[in-house]
Amino acid sequence: xxxxxxxxxxxxxxxxxxxxxxxxxxxxxxxxxxxxxxxxxxxxxxxxxxxxxxxxxxxxxxxxxxxxxxxxxxxxxxxxxxxxxxxxxxxxxxxxxxxxxxxxxxxxxxxxxxxxx
Numbered sequence: 001x002x003x004x005x006x007x008x009x010x011x012x013x014x015x016x017x018x019x020x021x022x023x024x025x026x027x028x029x030x031x032x033x034x035x036x037x038x039x040x041x042x043x044x045x046x047x048x049x050x051x052x053x054x055x056x057x058x059x060x061x062x063x064x065x066x067x068x069x070x071x072x073x074x075x076x077x078x079x080x081x082x083x084x085x086x087x088x089x090x091x092x093x094x095x096x097x098x099x100x101x102x103x104x105x106x107x108x109x110x111x112x113x114x115x116x117x
Contacts, residue, residue: 005030005115007106008040008048008096016095019106023097026116039089042082048096051103056081059093059105067091 005023009032010016023030033040040048049056056078061067066088076084085092095106097115104111 006098008033008035010094015107019095019112035089061091
């Protein structure tokens with residue numbers, strides 16, 4: 001299994017910056033994916049969900065204005081939500097940190113610390 005970490009990062013998000021700083025401080029080999037610039041594909045999202053052990057509805061930022069204005073109350077199936085997330089990566093929970101076959105949402109930061117151990 002690889003010792004390299006991947007962080008799906010939004011530089012404008014404080015929690016995302018905290019998670020990235022933790023990876024840097026710990027000196028772990030990591031790759032930064034600025035997912036707003038390089039949105040994950042549906043295939044990428046399915047792999048991430050499997051590593052997170054979550055359903056697509058668990059990774060949607062329901063407090064985001066875009067969600068409230070455009071998607072709240074809509075009854076999409078998982079595949080339809082995948083399309084929404086690939087077209088609107090801003091709706092994806094952040095940060096997501098991956099190591100091998102495991103991933104965590106880095107809110108709270110303790111999740112990332114646990115992944116490091």
